[in-house]
Amino acid sequence: MGAAPASAAQSAASRPSPAPPPSLAVLPAPTWQWPIRGTVVSPYGAAQGTGSGVGIGGQLGADIRASAAGQVVYAGDGLAAYGNLVIIKHNDTFLSAYGHNDELVVGEGDAVRQGDVIARMGMGPERQPQVHFEIRRNGTPVDPLGYLPN
Secondary structure, eight states, rough: OOOOOOOHHHHHHHHHHOOOOOOOOOOOOOOOSSSOOOEEEEOOTSSTTSSSSEEEETTTEEEEEEEEEEEEEEEOOOOOTTSSEEEEEEEEEEEEEEEEEEEEEOTTEEOTTTTTTEEEEEEESSSSSSEEEEEEEEEEEGGGGGGOOO
């Protein structure tokens, strides 16, 4: 007597499952770029503002760009001291935040590539055009100048 035919469930179980789509969790650490060309007008740890990032000066309404690829996890004005804010999750380790924007160009859930325009520069707490830029590693602010190219 021959072997009984395999059931459909057994056949499906023996087939390899397709690879899952890449997730933000497995992405390597980002290679960062400046969100805008400008001068640091408020250094990391400064008493004014949040002190958890740097203020980069520029022209009112200038394009603010994603410093690395990722997904927008927040876009709004509901966090005190940041004004119009965009937060991008790059992987399970790194987030970047862009505050004091005049206009937000992206929304929550949007995927962005490095260099994509995400906002337009607004006024910072010193009443001069600037973007407040933060990098957070495992939820803790770090000095962005240690990650950005010279």
